[in-house]
Each structure stands twice: as structure tokens, then as C-alpha cells.
Amino acid sequence: MNKSVSQGAWWFVLPVVLLVAFNAIIPLMTVVNYSVQESFGENMFFWSGVRWFEQVLRSDRFLSALVRQVMFSGIVLVIEIPLGLMIALAMPRRGPWVSVCLVLMALPLLIPWNVVGAMWNIMALPDIGLLGKGLNALGLNYNYTRQPGAAWFTVVLMDVWHWTSLIVLLCYAGLVSIPDAYYQAAKIDSAPRWAVFRYIELPKLRYVLTIAILLRFMDSFMIYTEVVVLTGGGPGNATTFLSIDLVKTALGQFDLGPAAAMSLIYFLIILLLSWLFYTLMMRNQAR
Amino acid sequence: MATIALDNLRHSYMANPDGDADWALKKVTLDWADRGAYALLGPSGCGKTTLLNLVSGLLKPTEGRVLFDGQDVTSATPEERNIAQVFQFPVIYDTMTVYDNLAFPLRNRGVERGEIDWRVREVAKMLELDDLLKHRASGLTADGKQKISLGRGLVRSDVNVIMFDEPLTVIDPHLKWVLRSKLKELHQRIRRTMIYVTHDQTEALTFADSVVVMNDGEVVQTGTPIELFERPSHTFVGHFIGSPGMNVLPCEFTGDWPAFAGQPVVVANADAYRGNGGVLEIGVRPEFISFADAGIAVRIVKVFDAGRHRIVETEHGGHIIKMLVPEDDSIPGDSAFVKFDPEHTRLYRDGWLVT
Numbered sequence: 227m228n229k230s231v232s233q234g235a236w237w238f239v240l241p242v243v244l245l246v247a248f249n250a251i252i253p254l255m256t257v258v259n260y261s262v263q264e265s266f267g268e269n270m271f272f273w274s275g276v277r278w279f280e281q282v283l284r285s286d287r288f289l290s291a292l293v294r295q296v297m298f299s300g301i302v303l304v305i306e307i308p309l310g311l312m313i314a315l316a317m318p319r320r321g322p323w324v325s326v327c328l329v330l331m332a333l334p335l336l337i338p339w340n341v342v343g344a345m346w347n348i349m350a351l352p353d354i355g356l357l358g359k360g361l362n363a364l365g366l367n368y369n370y371t372r373q374p375g376a377a378w379f380t381v382v383l384m385d386v387w388h389w390t391s392l393i394v395l396l397c398y399a400g401l402v403s404i405p406d407a408y409y410q411a412a413k414i415d416s417a418p419r420w421a422v423f424r425y426i427e428l429p430k431l432r433y434v435l436t437i438a439i440l441l442r443f444m445d446s447f448m449i450y451t452e453v454v455v456l457t458g459g460g461p462g463n464a465t466t467f468l469s470i471d472l473v474k475t476a477l478g479q480f481d482l483g484p485a486a487a488m489s490l491i492y493f494l495i496i497l498l499l500s501w502l503f504y505t506l507m508m509r510n511q512a513r
Numbered sequence: 514m515a516t517i518a519l520d521n522l523r524h525s526y527m528a529n530p531d532g533d534a535d536w537a538l539k540k541v542t543l544d545w546a547d548r549g550a551y552a553l554l555g556p557s558g559c560g561k562t563t564l565l566n567l568v569s570g571l572l573k574p575t576e577g578r579v580l581f582d583g584q585d586v587t588s589a590t591p592e593e594r595n596i597a598q599v600f601q602f603p604v605i606y607d608t609m610t611v612y613d614n615l616a617f618p619l620r621n622r623g624v625e626r627g628e629i630d631w632r633v634r635e636v637a638k639m640l641e642l643d644d645l646l647k648h649r650a651s652g653l654t655a656d657g658k659q660k661i662s663l664g665r666g667l668v669r670s671d672v673n674v675i676m677f678d679e680p681l682t683v684i685d686p687h688l689k690w691v692l693r694s695k696l697k698e699l700h701q702r703i704r705r706t707m708i709y710v711t712h713d714q715t716e717a718l719t720f721a722d723s724v725v726v727m728n729d730g731e732v733v734q735t736g737t738p739i740e741l742f743e744r745p746s747h748t749f750v751g752h753f754i755g756s757p758g759m760n761v762l763p764c765e766f767t768g769d770w771p772a773f774a775g776q777p778v779v780v781a782n783a784d785a786y787r788g789n790g791g792v793l794e795i796g797v798r799p800e801f802i803s804f805a806d807a808g809i810a811v812r813i814v815k816v817f818d819a820g821r822h823r824i825v826e827t828e829h830g831g832h833i834i835k836m837l838v839p840e841d842d843s844i845p846g847d848s849a850f851v852k853f854d855p856e857h858t859r860l861y862r863d864g865w866l867v868t
Contacts, residue, residue: 405604407600407602407604408604410571410591410598410600410604411598411600411604411665413571413590413591413592414569414591414592414596414597414598414618414666415617415618415621416592416618416621416622417617417621418621421621425606425608425609425617426606429606429608
């Protein structure tokens with residue numbers, strides 16, 4: 227029996243194609259367009275090839291922002307993943323405290339990002355903020371508006387406060403879905419607590435952790451709002467991450483060409499690293 | 514190895530049980546001898562898994578005691594009781610090899626290396642897992658995984674009892690039979706006490722020397738498969754065991770015999786009845802009903818072909834009577850007379866066998 231082929235189905239795909247075109251392809255191509263041209267006022271453009279890309283990749287400013295960005299994501303992941311996992315393990319699995327814990331954990335996630343920045347900005351102020359004043363009262367010389375180290379400390383602390391909850395919630399969901407029989411079997415096999423974690427909980431959490439690491443990596447690599455509100459990228463350029471640098475270039479200096487080239491490089495880095503993470507972790511799982 | 518005694522065991526999952534319905538397990542007193550093969554049989558939700566978890570120590574009873582070899586272990590942990598359990602869904606340690614899975618309980622108990630090795634190899638051989646020892650356990654099929662769970666119990670030399678909680682649920686039908694006979698064979702070889710929980714009568718009756726039938730949180734009857742079949746002590750047992758189950762027909766006691774449909778029915782236990790009222794019923798299995806020239810008049814409703822025999826569904830006055838007819842026997846057309854075998858027809862009062 228021959229199946230009749232109807233091309234009419236394409237009409238059903240059309241809305242999605244249009245949607246994707248408007249929200250992804252067209253904006254992206256605009257950026258590509260800027261990245262290969264030199265722009266003057268009054269909509270005058272000249273072809274400039276890959277010059278902007280070369281310029282960006284050779285500039286110290288971009289490279290140091292990239293290094294800061296990688297360091298930030300690294301530090302944040304190293305702290306948040308184990309911490310989130312530990313909190314999730316310590317949370318109760320049954321009883322009235324479950325919902326209390328879950329709500330407490332979800333709170334930071336519900337606060338708008340610029341509010342998080344503003345909160346920490348005020349809290350860390352050395353003369354009036356709870357954190358800033360407290361640290362100074364303890365005899366520590368802390369001023370995040372002047373000391374790069376203090377600024378980094380504050381930014382990392384803020385991100386940990388804001389996003390560890392996400393890891394906790396993901397891990398907790400993963401832990402709760404492990405059937406009781408596994409714990410009972412472990413009890414019967416007299417497995418010590420660490421073995422239960424190592425051989426039951428950790429293997430069952432692998433997929434969840436993969437997703438958690440990916441999400442946190444992508445988000446932290448693109449961090450903008452909170453840091454801009456907290457430190458504005460300073461002191462100096464100490465907390466100027468890629469996104470902040472990009473906005474400075476594009477909107478502060480109005481260098482559309484270099485900014486567009488930077489955006490594309492930034493985008494490709496995230497894409498590449500995410501793909502790398504994902505394939506590596508999935509390959510480990512397949513083995 | 515141990516004899517297991519359950520002394521007036523009751524359990525409720527609620528903090529303050531109030532009324533019969535709150536008890537998952539109403540009151541159970543049982544004795545299980547050492548080295549036996551036992552089955553707990555009952556429909557879903559009858560409390561058999563609760564009972565199993567009470568024996569294993571995963572649950573603490575609300576009331577009553579659990580005794581192993583006369584020693585009170587009611588508040589002992591599963592570890593202290595030295596039990597092994599195979600769960601409904603295969604529980605294995607995914608990241609370990611088959612070998613490490615089997616060695617795990619021994620390593621946790623600090624058994625010496627050389628002994629672990631020979632024990633694991635011996636058990637693997639018994640379970641036909643010896644070719645797979647180096648494989649990762651997560652790659653095995655469901656029956657292979659269940660064998661590993663069982664193996665983790667078998668490697669321990671000191672296990673008091675091995676318990677199975679519906680272990681064949683996720684196994685393919687054609688492998689169920691293989692694994693079941695393997696279990697039986699294993700039991701005969703190693704002679705450890707085994708308790709097998711199931712809702713499948715075939716599994717229970719083929720595996721166990723003694724079957725405990727449960728319903729609604731109570732033990733209804735304990736006996737050998739033959740006793741359960743030939744002499745059910747409750748209409749529930751008659752109904753639950755056998756395919757099709759026992760016919761249960763209402764009757765009235767007139768003179769020396771109970772009467773169904775105006776006809777006196779000769780029952781094996783009529784002498785025991787002392788005229789003390791209650792709801793009276795006659796129980797007779799389809800295997801013990803045959804066509805006759807005279808007797809109870811029935812109308813034939815349906816005939817099912819079940820291979821070596823046929824199941825004939827007949828009806829009298831709204832009551833369905835099922836009977837088994839060998840495949841060579843002829844079946845009358847529309848209406849016929851049936852008779853019950855007096856040896857295997859019994860009187861029940863309020864559901865319980867009159868004794």
C-alpha cells in the first residue's frame with residue numbers, strides 16, 4: 227500500500243518557524259551583521275571582515291574579563307554543588323518540617339535579581355550594613371567598594387546565598403525519588419552511612435547533578451544583574467565579568483562592531499563548555 | 514538459623530489506632546520452624562508485607578513480640594536479627610560489579626578477604642551468575658538483578674531467615690517458572706528458613722511447605738497446599754485458592770442435612786453442627802461437582818475451554834455453580850442435574866468451617 231505524501235503539513239510547522247525566526251534567528255543574525263561591519267552614524271556600514279574578532283581576542287581587557295568569569299564560575303560551582311548536596315541530605319524526608327524547609331529554601335529563588343543585588347549592596351556597606359559593619363566590628367578590615375578581595379568575597383557569598391537553594395531543591399527531589407527498598411536493603415546489608423551515600427544516593431543523583439551543574443554553570447557564566455547592582459564591576463575592573471564588559475562596550479562606548487564580535491565569542495564559549503560538560507558527564511554514565 | 518515465633522503481633526500505621534479498620538495487622542500468632550519454606554499468601558493490601566517487615570525488623574510492631582529462637586528481638590534492627598530480604602523490585606548497587614554486589618554485605622561485616630572470595634564464587638555458581646561476576650550489575654536483566662539480591666542474602670553464613678517480598682513481580686512470565694523452581698531447589702540444597710510473600714497462589718503453593726493465608730489483616734488459615742485445597746477453613750480460602758475458586762452457596766439446615774434449592778446436601782461435617790444459627794453456607798470446589806441423573810436441577814450458562822478440562826458455569830435460582838468437566842466428558846445441552854461429592858462438601862457458618 228502506498229502512503230500518500232502531502233506537503234500540506236508544512237503549514238503546521240510555519241508558526242513555530244516564524245516564532246523561532248523572530249525571537250532567535252533574526253536577533254542573532256543582526257548581531258552577526260554588526261560583527262563583520264564598521265558602523266558610522268546615519269546608518270552607514272562598511273565591510274570589515276573578521277577584524278573585530280581579531281581585535282577582541284587580542285585585547286587584554288576581554289581576556290582578563292574571561293579569566294575572571296571562568297574563575298567566578300569555578301569558585302561558585304565548587305562551593306554550591308557540595309553545599310547544596312549536603313543541605314539536601316540533611317533535610318527531613320517526612321513530617322511537618324518538610325514544607326517549612328522547602329519554603330525556606332525556595333525563598334532566595336523568588337527574589338528578583340536586582341533586588342538581590344541591592345539587598346547585598348546595602349547589607350555589605352562597611353558603615354551601615356549588617357554584614358559590613360559586623361565584619362569591621364570583628365576587627366576585619368572589610369570594604370567591598372575599595373578592596374578587590376572583599377568585592378569578590380561579597381559577590382561569591384551573594385551568589386551562594388542566591389543559588390545554592392536551586393541545587394538543594396534539585397538534589398532533594400532526586401533523593402526523595404529513591405525507593406525505600408534501597409535504604410532497607412542497605413540496612414540489611416549493614417552498610418555504613420557513607421556507603422549508602424556513595425553507592426545508593428550518589429549514583430541515583432547523577433542525572434540530577436548533571437543538570438544542576440549545567441544550569442549553575444550557564445547561569446553563573448552569564449551573571450550580570452546582581453553584580454552590576456552590587457559592585458558595578460568594581461572596584462576598578464575587579465568584578466567586571468564578561469557580561470558587564472560586554473554591556474560597557476556596547477552601550478557605554480557604543481562600539482557595536484567589537485561588542486557584536488564579543489557577544490558571538492561569548493555565546494560560542496558557553497555553547498562549547500556546556501556541550502563539553504554534558505558529553506563528559508553522560509559518557510561517564512554510559513560506562 | 515532460627516525458629517521464628519510471632520506472639521500476638523499487632524500493627525497499625527497510625528499513631529492512635531481506633532477501631533478495627535485502623536489496624537493493618539489485627540492479631541497474629543504464628544510459629545515457624547527452622548529450615549522451613551513458608552509462604553504468606555493474600556490479596557493486595559491484606560497486611561502480608563507489613564507482617565514481613567515486622568519479622569525483618571524494618572517495622573516495629575505496635576503490640577506483641579517477635580521471637581527468634583525464643584529470644585525477644587522485637588526492638589532489634591534488621592542487622593541484629595541477621596535476616597536477608599529480596600524486594601519486589603530488584604535492589605542492586607548500580608555502580609558496582611556483580612562480584613562487588615555479592616561481596617558488599619560481607620565487606621561491611623569485616624569478613625576476611627579470602628573467605629569473601631570463595632563465598633561469593635560459591636553463591637555465584639549456585640545462582641548461575643559466575644560468568645557475569647566482572648560485569649556491572651546495572652547491565653543485567655530483571656531476573657539477573659533479582660538473583661543478585663538473593664545472592665546478597667545467601668553469601669552470609671549466619672542468616673537466620675531469607676524473606677521474599679513478591680520477588681517475581683517484574684520477571685517475564687517464561688522466566689518466572691525457571692526462577693521459581695530454582696528457588697525451590699536452592700531451598701532444598703541450603704535448608705535455610707525462607708518466607709515468601711505473594712498474592713499469586715501458584716507461587717505460594719509450589720514454593721512452600723506451609724502456606725499462611727491472610728485476609729484483611731488476619732491469618733485465615735495455615736496449612737500445607739493440600740490442606741488449603743481440600744479443607745479450606747474459611748470460605749475466603751476456598752475462594753482465593755483454586756481456579757476457579759470454591760462454590761459458596763447459601764443453605765438452610767433442615768433435619769440432619771443442610772438443604773440447598775430444596776434438596777438435602779450431604780456434607781462431610783454435618784455432625785459438628787449444633788444448630789447455633791448464624792449465616793450458613795455450603796462450600797464445594799468445582800473439581801468435586803459432577804453431572805448426575807437426579808439431584809440439583811441447573812441451567813447451563815457458559816462453557817469455557819481451559820485445555821485439559823472445561824469450566825462449566827451453571828445456575829440455579831440465581832446462584833452460580835461452577836464445575837470442572839474433563840475434556841472427554843460430554844456436557845448436556847440446556848438443563849441438567851448435578852451432584853456434590855459428599856467427602857468434599859462442607860458446611861460453613863459465618864464464613865468459618867463448622868468444626
